[in-house]
Amino acid sequence: MTQSETTAAKPEVRPSAPPEPANLKAVGNRPGMYLTTPGALDAGDAHLARIRELGLEPCILEIEVRGYTVIPPQLVAPPEFTARVRDALLRVAEKRTGVKHSIDRNGCAGNASYLSSPGFFGMLYLLLEDPVFEEWIENPVLGTLVDYTLKGQGRLSSFDALVKWKDAGQIDSDLLTDALHSDSPRWPDGKLLDGGNLMTNSAYILTDYSKENGSIAMVPGSHRLGRLPYPGEGLKDMVPVEAPAGSLIFWKGATWHGGAYPKLTDGLRLTMNTTFFNRSLKTVESYQRAVPKEVLDRRNRQFALFVGADDMSGFGPEGPQPAYLEPAHFF
Numbered sequence: 030m031t032q033s034e035t036t037a038a039k040p041e042v043r044p045s046a047p048p049e050p051a052n053l054k055a056v057g058n059r060p061g062m063y064l065t066t067p068g069a070l071d072a073g074d075a076h077l078a079r080i081r082e083l084g085l086e087p088c089i090l091e092i093e094v095r096g097y098t099v100i101p102p103q104l105v106a107p108p109e110f111t112a113r114v115r116d117a118l119l120r121v122a123e124k125r126t127g128v129k130h131s132i133d134r135n136g137c138a139g140n141a142s143y144l145s146s147p148g149f150f151g152m153l154y155l156l157l158e159d160p161v162f163e164e165w166i167e168n169p170v171l172g173t174l175v176d177y178t179l180k181g182q183g184r185l186s187s188f189d190a191l192v193k194w195k196d197a198g199q200i201d202s203d204l205l206t207d208a209l210h211s212d213s214p215r216w217p218d219g220k221l222l223d224g225g226n227l228m229t230n231s232a233y234i235l236t237d238y239s240k241e242n243g244s245i246a247m248v249p250g251s252h253r254l255g256r257l258p259y260p261g262e263g264l265k266d267m268v269p270v271e272a273p274a275g276s277l278i279f280w281k282g283a284t285w286h287g288g289a290y291p292k293l294t295d296g297l298r299l300t301m302n303t304t305f306f307n308r309s310l311k312t313v314e315s316y317q318r319a320v321p322k323e324v325l326d327r328r329n330r331q332f333a334l335f336v337g338a339d340d341m342s343g344f345g346p347e348g349p350q351p352a353y354l355e356p357a358h359f360f
């Protein structure tokens with residue numbers, strides 16, 4: 030159950046607005062000076078309870094101090110779930126490339142239309158490709174970390190997979206070591222919107238990550254800068270994220286990272302990425318109107334909120350369409 034579920038599911042137990050100070054004249058009482066949203070301040074305790082229940086306190090600490098964390102497989106999902114995601118991604122890889130893929134063999138971009146470079150291709154827009162991807166959007170650990178980092182305002186922005194394998198062109202590529210970046214929306218001068226705090230990213234890894242296996246690189250502490258790196262900046266401070274298959278790597282929008290290590294071993298590196306934006310931002314992929322009602326009907330409230338099913342903005346001349354909202358999804 031999400032934090033917002035806890036508050037919205039039982040409106041009758043929501044605390045009312047905090048009492049106003051007795052002497053309003055002394056402290057001033059101009060409109061907008063006080064936080065009056067009912068329930069807004071109880072979010073802290075509700076978040077904390079959920080974080081503790083899932084054993085995520087060390088992860089929150091790492092997110093704050095280093096800008097990223099690795100959640101071990103046993104906290105994320107059972108091994109069978111990891112296997113189902115892996116199988117589904119291999120099915121999509123075959124569909125998108127026209128080539129049968131297997132974890133133990135090197136890949137082939139074939140007809141893949143997006144992000145194809147030596148030893149690498151990406152697969153976009155996965156949410157509706159298989160019910161196991163829908164299930165991922167209901168994952169409590171993912172939901173808790175997104176709610177924490179985006180203050181309960183997260184919306185699924187993209188749902189992609191990355192397929193990487195050993196290739197001489199990749200090993201020789203300068204581009205890989207130059208690939209450190211932040212995923213956050215930014216201003217033209219390279220400063221990140223709200224210091225990068227309006228988005229967050231996650232990688233559910235389906236194969237073991239090590240430097241030799243071409244893992245992702247992170248620059249610990251870089252999230253504090255709130256800007257993009259200058260060319261070459263961060264390269265000497267980056268570290269490989271080494272973790273077993275089934276782990277979840279979760280990072281702040283501001284954190285510098287990149288696919289900086291070439292894959293030196295045979296077989297695939299397979300990764301499923303879900304990024305989340307503050308709900309007021311335009312998302313990278315567009316799920317708000319794309320998720321069919323029958324999908325919403327079989328999914329929970331966390332899923333509905335993450336795909337923006339409650340968001341009526343962006344309507345046409347017909348006006349807001351509250352029919353899109355089934356109360357069952359929200360309470």
Ligand SMILES: O=C(O)CCC(=O)C(=O)O
Nearest residue numbers: 212244245287288289302
């Ligand atoms: O996994 C990688 O190698 C880098 C991917 C990346 O930059 C991202 O997922 O935002």
Ligand SMILES: [Fe+2]
Nearest residue numbers: 210211212286
């Ligand atoms: Fe990235």
